[in-house]
Each structure stands twice: as structure tokens, then as C-alpha cells.
Amino acid sequence: MIKLESKIPEGKMADKWTNYIDHAKLVNPSNKRKLDIIIVGTGLAGASAASSLGEMGYKVKVFCYQDSSRRAHSIAAQGGINAAKNYPNDGDSVYRLFYDTVKGGDYRAREANVYRLAEVSNSIIDQGVAQGIPFARDYGGLLDNRSFGGAQVSRTFYARGQTGQQLLLGAYSALSRSIKNGQVELFSRRDMLDVVKIDGRARGIIVRNLVTGELEKHAGHAVVLATGGYGNVFYLSTNAMGSNASPVWQAHKRGAAFANASFVQIHPTCIPVHGDFQSKLTLMSESLRNDGRIWVPKHKKDAEAIQAGKLKPTAIKEEDRDYYLERRYPAFGNLVPRDVASRAAKERCDAGYGVGLGTGLAVYLDFSEAIGRLGKSVVEARYGNLFQMYEKIVDDNPYETPMMIYPAIHYSMGGLWVDYNLMTTIPGLYAIGEANFSDHGANRLGASALMQGLADGYFVLPYTIADYLSDQIHVPRFTGDEKEFNEVLGEVKGKIDKLMNIKGTKSVDSFHKELGHIMWENVGMARNEEGLKKALTEIPKLREEFWKDVKIPGDTAEYNTELEKAGRVADFLELGELMARDALNRTESCGGHFREESATEEGEAKRDDVNFAYVAAWEYKGENVAQELHKENLEFEAIKLVQRNYK
Amino acid sequence: MSNSLLKYASITQKISMSLLGLFLASFLLVHLTINLMLMLPDGGESFRAAAEFMGTNPFIMVFEYVLFAAFFVHIVLGIILWMQNNQARPVAYAKANVSETSFFSKYMIHTGVIIMLFLFLHFVHFYFAKIGLVDASATYMFEGHEHPDFYTMAIELLKQPLYAVIYILSFLALGFHLNHAIQSGFQSLGLEHSKYTPAIKSISTIFALIVAVGFSIIPVFFLIQG
Amino acid sequence: MDLTLKIWRQANTKAKGKMVDYKVTGVSPDSSFFEMLDVLNQSIIEEGGDPVAFDHDCREGICGTCSLYINGRPHGPDSGITTCQLHMRKFKSGDTIYIEPWRAKAFPIIKDLIVNRGAYDEIIQAGGYISVNTGGVPDANAIPIPKVDSDTAMDAASCIGCGACVATCKNASAMLFVAAKVSQFAHLPQGKIEAKRRVQNMVATMDELGFGNCSNTYACEQECPKEISVSHIAKMNREFFAAKLCADVKDI
Structure with a gap:
């Protein structure tokens, strides 16, 4: 029988993390050398945690299924990363980022975790710049920001349409340095197949060497899962082909509670499905909604003609177009949160106004107004690589005809239940990044996944894991032969x-x-x-x-x-x-x-x-037996619960 | 470790190739100028004077050894690089590469070998006579001494159609070699700039044309002249 | 579309491989190249055979996992894309398509079309980073960087480490890959601090791993899915030359 203890520190919301750091237990340098940490996954969370813990002096073993740690799917994130820097002087603050994230998540996240996330967000940008990540800059040489869905300030830092790639390569470079220095050992092309517990604590993993097929045992004082999300349960998703839930699922079966499993994010701007043999859906960055306008025909007959391939969207007059997001949500318009935008698209398509050729499952994302307002060259500078990507896949030029988009499974907010320390219900087993049930509640805001993965890996886990390991210093190394x-x-x-x-x-x-x-x-x-x-x-x-x-x-x-x-x-x-x-x-x-x-x-x-107003944490009860529900009630002290309104 | 052949980094070798190559290319201009004198209607007076100067000036005589060394190292390095490059892909593709590249960049070793063979022929004909290893086929008297008459020797050779063809083909190969070599040399030295590189590429082609055409018109001139 | 495929099959690193012919029929021109291979593999599985192993993951051109040499070109007959972005509309029904793995001594074959690109990781480990620990760094806006430098660094940083440059280079040279990383950092003030030792160590590692030399054929630039310019190679040459000439003997 598991017990959910969130272990939220005492104090006012803004003081909790500081209090925690001030009083957390530490491990001295000579003892760190004696402690082994296993990290599974080399995405933003895994790579940043592995390099940071390695730098601190722990002995780290890190695993990935890809051929190189640089290829984890964090690399595919396009749009950007949020931080409360308030560089644009538009009224942003740690509290506001915290507030927007809790509200965006529809009040189903743990306040204290989210506040901490907002607090450390600025350090991530500092770290990235120090690592040599070429974030977008203005002519004055300072960092540029863009706006993103679900926020009324511009707090998103970006590196063209490849922000995830650049942040991951930053973490990968730090990891490479730790590997070179002998602090971290990398095992690539390994699939983690199970968690090993000794006396109730996580002490290691079983992996399969994908090249030789050999099963290997790896032991450590603590195990960290940074294995990402489970969107591939839907077969078609924007996740990588290899993205999988097996590590977290095996952990669940060994006793880790699984929280909010049903919370998955459907991203509104993906390239529509084209056929039965399709293997994968391609995401177009949400940043496109900054300048693109979403619409479907106002009249059903136009939609039907388009579906039949008899009418071109450019032939539909302005007054015959229904910019349904601007119509329904005048305050946020095309920048409503992802879940709202996705459902609105589905609603239009289900009602018969969709524009996908043959399927009716698509809506337009139109840049003609932006091209008229900004000029083609500005639009090209902002979105050129995305337009090119679209053209390669669909064989259609988005500068001339509107893009077609449709929602697709993109991210899983649910995951292993973790306490404030990011520890699961198995002592010594941690889950970070998308793998945990995380800070995003029931919906994640754009540009927040990168923020959370790196916050967990660089600035949260290295502190909280010490709290656990400090009483493990007398436990001798495990050999894997137990x-x-x-x-x-x-x-x-x-x-x-x-x-x-x-x-x-x-x-x-x-x-x-x-x-x-x-x-x-x-x-x-x-x-x-x-x-x-x-x-x-x-x-x-x-x-x-x-x-x-x-x-x-x-x-x-x-x-x-x-x-x-x-x-x-x-x-x-x-x-x-x-x-x-x-x-x-x-x-x-x-x-x-x-x-x-x-x-x-x-x-x-x-x-x-x-x-x-609770987190649903499910406890595994055996093969073909329904899981048992445990509830962690969510207390809201800093934010008043209101119905979300983006109108 | 293919580079244990030479304890120098790949880029060091490339930089050496470039510096030596650019140096050799500059010498070509001097040689071309002298060769063009063959066509002057002065009975070989200018050409002989130039040849005499080249053969007796102490500075040039020292320089000659520098030049030979440059040739030697350039050639040896080229062969070493070629061998290393071959080792880097032990199994060839079934379908040959069709990536778009400048055509002659792929055949530097081949054009290089043609030039080397011609150089050898050139040595047999002229340099060996100059240093007295073989008897010159023609001589003339200068300041009371018998000297090899390079003017007559050159014209006689160039009037032979077979030699003329070999000569022209060799300089064609040299032209192709240079067309890539000059701009490639700048690239290897890191002398690349968004403003100047297009000009360097044009200069490279013009230089190659001047050398190839400049040398080639000489045998044509003599063949026509009969 | 009906196609004949000639695919390199090799059981493992040590085994001898050979080209094997396959037929696929009814391929939609709108499907991606990998979806076509998925269809082939499904039919091989149904017939009880061993499906063709190939590397792929994100299928949207950013992870750099996919690595097919198609009809004499890495990533196939289109520019500025990876194999996973290649669509069948680039071929005609009745075509014969050669599919081979990257060929380089430094990239040994693991199985069929899958190669081991660990050499790239080793090169990065030799110096493809800025030596800062987590935390304790200055504010992000404390270091202004000219936009043009930052943009050039970004051009270089967009390398996905797929290995197409090595695959297409007649010398199997990794210069473009190494140069992209060296040049990215050489354009940034943060990277200048250890620039001299970085370029020397990365080039030394590249050489040790058995990659060929650069002949400036520029095939790499043509085939790079991210269209990274060879001007970064010149930049690396310059950096290397300066470091070899001027760096303190201890600065390595």
C-alpha cells in the first residue's frame, strides 16, 4: 500500500524553494565519489541531470536507446523556452510565469512545484548562453523574445525554429565534457527493461544491449528515469518512433504510482494525416500561431468543394472565411492555449467545415495577412525553415496557399507520481522531465516542456537527490550480482x-x-x-x-x-x-x-x-487487475481557482 | 591510425600543400613569361638571355633548390594524403556518388600525376642537359664558352607533333589542377570571406586559363609556323 | 508506384554483406521513403524473413539518426533534407533504387543499413563544449553578441550529426562536422576562451579515428541536410593554423 507524501516545504510560496535549499542535507565531496547514480534517458532532463551530477562528483551511468545521446526527442522541440527574465519590459515576473503555468494547466498542478519551476527558469537561460547556445538576438547584441500561446507577455527565448535542438546540444556538450572527464559513463543503444529493488529501494536496472541482444545489470545508489512521455500509445503522434513508456511502466509495475495518466496534450498545429501507412505525424511549431491566422470556410458548400479538390482556399473571399479562434476568443485569438485551439479545430471539422483533401480533417493556417503586413522576407526569417519543412512533406507552398494543420498527440502531462523532491513512491527512484506527472497539470503551455526538463535536470534534482543520498553514504557500492x-x-x-x-x-x-x-x-x-x-x-x-x-x-x-x-x-x-x-x-x-x-x-x-481538485495516482495491483486509485489533494494558496477564460 | 605515417595533423598537411602549391603556381608565371619569349622574332636573343640569367644568377640558383624541394614535398604530401583518403573508405559504394561538386576537385591526384610525368620528361630534356648529366642536343657559344642552346632545343622539340600534343595535354591537366588548386589553397589556409571568396574563385579560373592557354599556344605557334 | 530496391544486407559487423533485390508495389507518391520501407518490412515479416534494419527516430529531420545512401547520394535525390523527409514523389514508378549504408572506416556497419557513428561523439568529447559547470554563470544578457556572429554560430550549430558529409565525401572526411562545432564556438565570445585547445584536440581526435582529409570538393555542403556552408571549414582551418602557430605549448 503506497502513501502519497508530497513533502512540500514549509513557508510562503515564494520562500519554499529557498527554505528547502537552505536546509537540505548535503553530501560531502569525498562521499559523492562513493555514490553511483543511474540515469535513464539523455534528453534535456537526463543529459542535464547527468552532466550536473557528474560535475558535482557523483559517479554517474547514463543510458539511452539511440545511437548517440544527442538524438533524444527533446531535439525536435521547435518554438522556444520560457523564462521570467522580463527582458522585454512587458511586466513579466516569476509570479506571473507561475500563475500562467498553473492557469494554463487548468489548476491541476502542484503549486509549490510550479513556483519552483518559474523561479529557476531564468538560470536555465543563463546556463544556455554560457554553454554557447546561439539564442536569437537583436542588433544590439542582446537576447530576443517572442510570444507564445497562453501568455500575454513575450517570455519565450528561441534559437530559430530549433530551440529544442540547441538546448539539447548544449546539455549534450556538457554531458560530453563529463564523459571525457570520466565522471559520467554513457551506454548508448540500450533499452531499459526493468528496475531492480533491494529492500524496497531502487538499486539498479536491467537493460538490453540493442546491438548484441545481451541483457546487462547496472547497479547504483539511486535510479533516475528521464525517459520522456508516452504519446506513442496512440501509434500516430509527434513523438519519435522510438519514444516509449517501458521504463516508467516497469517502474509502475514495481511499485511507483502513475499519476494523471489520461492527461495528454494534443497539439493544434500538426501536418494532417495523409494515409493508412503513415508512421508519424509532424509538428509545425506553435510559434506559427503568432503570425498565422486560423480559419475554415464559413459555408459548408465551400468546405465540401475543397474536400473534393474542386476549390482552392485562395479563391475563398475574405468575408466567406471563418476565423473561428478570433471569433470565439477575441482576447487571445489565435494564441489560445493548445487544448483550446485543438478542440476548436476538431469542433469545426466534426461540424463539416474541415478542409482536408478527402478527409475533411484539417483547418487552414494562413500567412497572407502576415506577409502583407511584414513582407515576405520577415516571414521567411521567422518561419522559413518551418515553411520549407512543410513544403517538403506536403508539396505545397505555404507562402502562396495557406498551410493545412490538424491536431495530433504531442505530449503527456501524466507520468510517474513524484513528490517535491521528484522522487516516485519507490524510495531512491526519481522521475524527471516529461516522465513525471510534472508541473503542467492538465495542459502544458507552449515553450514550457524545455523549461521543465532542464529545470529538473540542472537545478532541482541535483539538490533534491542529495537529500536522499546523504543517508546512503555508508551503503557500499552494489555490484549487480546481488x-x-x-x-x-x-x-x-x-x-x-x-x-x-x-x-x-x-x-x-x-x-x-x-x-x-x-x-x-x-x-x-x-x-x-x-x-x-x-x-x-x-x-x-x-x-x-x-x-x-x-x-x-x-x-x-x-x-x-x-x-x-x-x-x-x-x-x-x-x-x-x-x-x-x-x-x-x-x-x-x-x-x-x-x-x-x-x-x-x-x-x-x-x-x-x-x-x-486532486492528482489521481494509481497503484499497480497485478496483471489484469484494475489499479487502485490514490488521491493527492491539491491545495491552492497562492492562486485562486477560477474557470479558465481566454475570451 | 592513418596519420602515424606523418605525425602531422590532417589540416597541417593541407596547409603545407596549399602554401607549397601557391608558391609553385607563382613560379609558373615566371616560367610562362620566359617561354613566351620563344615566340619573339629576335632569333632567340631574349630567350637565351633569360635562360642565361636564370642559370647563373646566384639568388636564382639557390632558389632553384627551394623550388625542387617544394615540388618534391608537394608531390609526396599529395601521395600521402591520397593514400590516407583511400584508407578512410575501405568498402566502396555499389552506386557511385552523384553529389554535385566541382568536377576537377575530385581528380587532383590524377592531374597531379600527369603533371609529375611531364615534369620528369621536362627534366630529361632540359635540366639534365643543363647540369651536364646528358649532352645537350644543341649548343651555342657565349662569352667564349659552349652553352646548351635551350632556344634551339625547345623549338625543335615543340615542332615535333607528338611532343606538342603531350605538351598541350600536360598543360591542360595543369590548368584543371590549378583551377581547383588556387581557390582550394585559399580555403585550406582559411582565407575565406563572404566578400572576397567569389573573386578568389574567379581569379583561380583566370589564372588556370592563362597558364594553360599561355603555354599551349607556343607549340601551336611553331607547328603553324612549320 | 512499383519499385525495385537494391538494399545492402549484412547480418552484423563481422559478417560479409551483399546487395539484395526487393520489389515493392502500390507505393503512394505521398508517402515518405521510410513509410515505403515500412511497407517492405511488413511484407518481409509476413513472409517470415528478417526485416531490413535501418536507423530512424524522429522522422522529422532533426534528430540526425537516419542515414541512408540512396542512388549515390546521402539522404537521396533531394537537397536540404534528411532521409526521413524524403518523399516518394521524388521517384518514378519502375525506378530501381540503390539503398546503402554510410561507408567510412570510422563508421563501421552494425547491421544492414545501420552504422556506428560513435566517432562523432568522441570528437565532441575531445572539446566540442564550453567548459562551464552548472550554475554560477553570468546573466544571459551580460554578454552582448553581435547578431551577425550569433546568426553565423547558429548556422553552424544547426548540424544534426547525421554523417552525410562523411558519407558523400570522396575521402570520408569529417571536416564539415568538426568545423561546424569549432566555428560555432569560435564565433561566440564564450567559446573564445578555450578556442585554441578545442580546435587542436578535436582535429587530432578526428584524425585518429580514421577519417580522410579534406580535398575541398564541397560535396559535404551540397549534401548537408542543414546546408551548412564550407566557409565554416575555412574558419576551422584559420583557427587551427593560428592555434598551431601561436598557442602556448601548455594550451592543449
Whole structure:
């Protein structure tokens, strides 16, 4: 039976983190050398944590499934990173960033964590500049900012449309330095398959060497999961092909509570689906909404003509266009938060006004007004690489015809439950970055994922992990030969053998696609009781079929991509069910979670603070048994709860 | 470790190649000027005087050894780099590379070898006679001494159609070599600038044209003249 | 579209590989190159064969994982893109497509079309960073940087480390990759502090790993998915020359 203790420090909101630092326990340098830390994942959170902890003197082992630590999917973030620097002198502050994040998350995040995030945000920008990240600058040589959805100030720092790449390469460079100095050891092309606990504490992991197929045991005093989100449960998402939930899911099965599983973000500006064989959705940066105007035809007949390929969008007159975001939300217009923009697009398309060729599943993002106002060269300087990317994929020139966009799964706010220290309910097991249930509540604001990943890795975990490790200094190094390691290794081996021995008829991808379909239809952008219950019966059925009929060619002792995928899909088949269960439990609408039963008369999301102002943390109870719900009630001291309003 | 051949970094080798190459290219202009004198209608007076000056001026005589050394190192380095480059891709592609590049940049070693062979021929014909290793095929009297008559020797050689063809082909190869070499030399030295590099590239081509055309018209001139 | 594929198959690093022919039919011109390979692999799996192994991850041209040498060009017959951004509309029905791995001594083949690019990580570890620890750095606006320098640094920093420059270079030279990192930092005041030792160490590591030399053919610039200019190579040459000539013997 787990107990949720959030361990929020005493004091006023603005003083909590300072108080924490002032009183946290420390580990002295000679003892740090004796402590091993395992970090899984080399994205923003993992790489920044590994380099920072290595610099502090701990012995760090870091793992990634990619061929190089530089390729983690943080690299794909385009638009920017928020910080409360207030360089543009437009009234920003730590409190305002904190407030916007809590509000943007629809009041389902833990206030103290978010405040800390806003507090350390400025240090991230300082760190990045010191690392040589070429953020955008003005002619005066100082940093430039842009505005982003969900905020009325310009607080987003950016490096062209490649901010995630640049921040990740910054963290990667720091990590490379730590590797060179011998403080960190990197293991690439490794899939983490399980967590090993000794006396209830996380003491290591089992990984599979993807090249040789060998299973390896790695031990440490603490284990940090920085393995990202689980958007790929939907099969089609903007996540990388390899992004997976297996590490967090195995941790969950070993006793870590999984929180708010149903909170996933659907990003409004992605390139629409074009066919059945599609493997991946491509995101177009949200920053496009700064200058692009979103619309669909005002008249259904125009929409139908476009869907049939008989009409060009440029032929539709200004007065026949419906700029529905500007119409519905005059205050924020095209810059409403992601969940609001996504649902509005779905609403228009479901009503028959969509413009996707053949599918009707797309809306226009139009730059003609911006090109007229700013000139083509300015638009090109701001968004040139995104326009080029769009043209390569769709074969259409966005300078001349409006872009087509549609929402797609993008980010998971849910994840492993963690306390203020970022520790899960397994002592010694931490989750940072997108892998934890995080600071974004029910919806993440644009440019906040990079901020959170790096905040956790550079400035939070290095402090909070010391609090745990300070009483571990007398624990001798683990070797990986302890009996617990061999037991877990045996279980992992058993699972792999079981998968290989099914020798069924259907490929892993076909199961994954089917799961994705169930998820998108029933646990997607709009959810209702009927659909969720349907998902709860269909997913277990599919899972059963998977374990009877999946076909994995090849051998275990070799490079076997199908086996890799099979393990991941097996876990998605369990996680998907929890997501549906969590969504069914939460009968309110909040952020990215929209329950059709809980809407205002205008169709906007309706929160239920009386019954649902809590974090739903689920405890694993065994194979094919429903998880048990634990509630962490959310207390709001610094912010008053109000219904979100972007009108 | 392909570079254990020479304990110098790849870029050091490239910089050396560039400096030596640019130095050799500057010498070409001197040589071209003298060769063009062959065509002056003064019975070889200017050419012989220039050859005499080149052969007796103490500064030039020392310089000659510097030049030889430059040739030697440039050639040896070129071969070493070529060998290292071959080792860097032990298995070739099944489908040959079709990336767009300047054509002759890929054949520097080939044009280089042609030039080296011609240089060898050139030595046999002229330099060996000059240092007395072989007997000159023609001589003339100057200040009471018998001197190799490079003017007559050159014209006789150039009037042979086979030699003329070899001569022209060699200088064509040199032109191609130089067309890439000059601008490449600047690049290897890091002398690149958004303003000046386009000019350097044009100069490189013009220089290559001057050398190739300048040398090649001489045999053509004598063949036409009969 | 119906296509004939000639694909390099190699079981592991030590095994002998060979080109194998495959047929795919009914490919949509709107699908991506990888989606076409996905279709091929599904049919290989159905027939009980071993699917073709290739590296890919983000499928949006930024992670730098994908690495196919298609019809004599890294990332195939289009410029400024990675393989994952290549779409089948660039081919015609009936085409024969050669698909090979990156070929370089420094990039040994792991399986089929997958190569080990660990050499790139080693080069970065030799000095591709600014030696600052987490925390204790000056305010971000304390160091003004001319916009043109910052933009040039960004041009260089956009390298995704895919290895196309090595793959297309006739000498399998990694100069563009190394130069991109050296030049990024050389254009920034933060990077100047250890610029001399950085360029010397990174070049030395590049040489040790068995990459070829630069012949200034500029194929790398042509094939770089991020269109990184060879002017960064000149910048590195300049930096290297200056460092070799002027750096203190202890500054390495």
C-alpha cells in the first residue's frame, strides 16, 4: 500500500524553494565519489541531470536507446523556452510565469512545484548562453523574445525554429565534457527493461544491449528515469518512433504510482494525416500561431468543394472565411492555449467545415495577412525553415496557399507520481522531465516542456537527490550480482522468451496501429463514458490477442528491431488501459482532458473543483487487475481557482 | 591510425600543400613569361638571355633548390594524403556518388600525376642537359664558352607533333589542377570571406586559363609556323 | 508506384554483406521513403524473413539518426533534407533504387543499413563544449553578441550529426562536422576562451579515428541536410593554423 507524501516545504510560496535549499542535507565531496547514480534517458532532463551530477562528483551511468545521446526527442522541440527574465519590459515576473503555468494547466498542478519551476527558469537561460547556445538576438547584441500561446507577455527565448535542438546540444556538450572527464559513463543503444529493488529501494536496472541482444545489470545508489512521455500509445503522434513508456511502466509495475495518466496534450498545429501507412505525424511549431491566422470556410458548400479538390482556399473571399479562434476568443485569438485551439479545430471539422483533401480533417493556417503586413522576407526569417519543412512533406507552398494543420498527440502531462523532491513512491527512484506527472497539470503551455526538463535536470534534482543520498553514504557500492538483480534478470529473460515463442501471425506494428485507433477514437481529444468503457473492454482483448498471435522474426541475441518494438507495444497495451481508466474516473473536463459530459452551454470545458481538485495516482495491483486509485489533494494558496477564460 | 605515417595533423598537411602549391603556381608565371619569349622574332636573343640569367644568377640558383624541394614535398604530401583518403573508405559504394561538386576537385591526384610525368620528361630534356648529366642536343657559344642552346632545343622539340600534343595535354591537366588548386589553397589556409571568396574563385579560373592557354599556344605557334 | 530496391544486407559487423533485390508495389507518391520501407518490412515479416534494419527516430529531420545512401547520394535525390523527409514523389514508378549504408572506416556497419557513428561523439568529447559547470554563470544578457556572429554560430550549430558529409565525401572526411562545432564556438565570445585547445584536440581526435582529409570538393555542403556552408571549414582551418602557430605549448 503506497502513501502519497508530497513533502512540500514549509513557508510562503515564494520562500519554499529557498527554505528547502537552505536546509537540505548535503553530501560531502569525498562521499559523492562513493555514490553511483543511474540515469535513464539523455534528453534535456537526463543529459542535464547527468552532466550536473557528474560535475558535482557523483559517479554517474547514463543510458539511452539511440545511437548517440544527442538524438533524444527533446531535439525536435521547435518554438522556444520560457523564462521570467522580463527582458522585454512587458511586466513579466516569476509570479506571473507561475500563475500562467498553473492557469494554463487548468489548476491541476502542484503549486509549490510550479513556483519552483518559474523561479529557476531564468538560470536555465543563463546556463544556455554560457554553454554557447546561439539564442536569437537583436542588433544590439542582446537576447530576443517572442510570444507564445497562453501568455500575454513575450517570455519565450528561441534559437530559430530549433530551440529544442540547441538546448539539447548544449546539455549534450556538457554531458560530453563529463564523459571525457570520466565522471559520467554513457551506454548508448540500450533499452531499459526493468528496475531492480533491494529492500524496497531502487538499486539498479536491467537493460538490453540493442546491438548484441545481451541483457546487462547496472547497479547504483539511486535510479533516475528521464525517459520522456508516452504519446506513442496512440501509434500516430509527434513523438519519435522510438519514444516509449517501458521504463516508467516497469517502474509502475514495481511499485511507483502513475499519476494523471489520461492527461495528454494534443497539439493544434500538426501536418494532417495523409494515409493508412503513415508512421508519424509532424509538428509545425506553435510559434506559427503568432503570425498565422486560423480559419475554415464559413459555408459548408465551400468546405465540401475543397474536400473534393474542386476549390482552392485562395479563391475563398475574405468575408466567406471563418476565423473561428478570433471569433470565439477575441482576447487571445489565435494564441489560445493548445487544448483550446485543438478542440476548436476538431469542433469545426466534426461540424463539416474541415478542409482536408478527402478527409475533411484539417483547418487552414494562413500567412497572407502576415506577409502583407511584414513582407515576405520577415516571414521567411521567422518561419522559413518551418515553411520549407512543410513544403517538403506536403508539396505545397505555404507562402502562396495557406498551410493545412490538424491536431495530433504531442505530449503527456501524466507520468510517474513524484513528490517535491521528484522522487516516485519507490524510495531512491526519481522521475524527471516529461516522465513525471510534472508541473503542467492538465495542459502544458507552449515553450514550457524545455523549461521543465532542464529545470529538473540542472537545478532541482541535483539538490533534491542529495537529500536522499546523504543517508546512503555508508551503503557500499552494489555490484549487480546481488540475488535481487538475478531474480529480475530472470523475469526479464522470461518475458522476452515468452514474446519470441508466441510465433503468431500478426506483426507488432499491426497491434500498435490497432491500439492507436482505439485510443484516438475513445481516449483522444473528446472523451465520454461510453467510449471509455468501450476502450476498457477492447484494450484487454487486444492485449490478449497480442500475447497469443504476435509475430517476431529473428533471434534474441542480435539486433532485432521487431523484438524492441514488441516489448514497447506490450507495455503500451497496459498503459492504454490505465489511461482510459483514469479518464473514466475523472468526470470533469480540465485542460487536455475533455469529457463531453462536462461542458458549458457554449461547449467549453467545465472543471469540477469540488470533486476533482486532486492528482489521481494509481497503484499497480497485478496483471489484469484494475489499479487502485490514490488521491493527492491539491491545495491552492497562492492562486485562486477560477474557470479558465481566454475570451 | 592513418596519420602515424606523418605525425602531422590532417589540416597541417593541407596547409603545407596549399602554401607549397601557391608558391609553385607563382613560379609558373615566371616560367610562362620566359617561354613566351620563344615566340619573339629576335632569333632567340631574349630567350637565351633569360635562360642565361636564370642559370647563373646566384639568388636564382639557390632558389632553384627551394623550388625542387617544394615540388618534391608537394608531390609526396599529395601521395600521402591520397593514400590516407583511400584508407578512410575501405568498402566502396555499389552506386557511385552523384553529389554535385566541382568536377576537377575530385581528380587532383590524377592531374597531379600527369603533371609529375611531364615534369620528369621536362627534366630529361632540359635540366639534365643543363647540369651536364646528358649532352645537350644543341649548343651555342657565349662569352667564349659552349652553352646548351635551350632556344634551339625547345623549338625543335615543340615542332615535333607528338611532343606538342603531350605538351598541350600536360598543360591542360595543369590548368584543371590549378583551377581547383588556387581557390582550394585559399580555403585550406582559411582565407575565406563572404566578400572576397567569389573573386578568389574567379581569379583561380583566370589564372588556370592563362597558364594553360599561355603555354599551349607556343607549340601551336611553331607547328603553324612549320 | 512499383519499385525495385537494391538494399545492402549484412547480418552484423563481422559478417560479409551483399546487395539484395526487393520489389515493392502500390507505393503512394505521398508517402515518405521510410513509410515505403515500412511497407517492405511488413511484407518481409509476413513472409517470415528478417526485416531490413535501418536507423530512424524522429522522422522529422532533426534528430540526425537516419542515414541512408540512396542512388549515390546521402539522404537521396533531394537537397536540404534528411532521409526521413524524403518523399516518394521524388521517384518514378519502375525506378530501381540503390539503398546503402554510410561507408567510412570510422563508421563501421552494425547491421544492414545501420552504422556506428560513435566517432562523432568522441570528437565532441575531445572539446566540442564550453567548459562551464552548472550554475554560477553570468546573466544571459551580460554578454552582448553581435547578431551577425550569433546568426553565423547558429548556422553552424544547426548540424544534426547525421554523417552525410562523411558519407558523400570522396575521402570520408569529417571536416564539415568538426568545423561546424569549432566555428560555432569560435564565433561566440564564450567559446573564445578555450578556442585554441578545442580546435587542436578535436582535429587530432578526428584524425585518429580514421577519417580522410579534406580535398575541398564541397560535396559535404551540397549534401548537408542543414546546408551548412564550407566557409565554416575555412574558419576551422584559420583557427587551427593560428592555434598551431601561436598557442602556448601548455594550451592543449
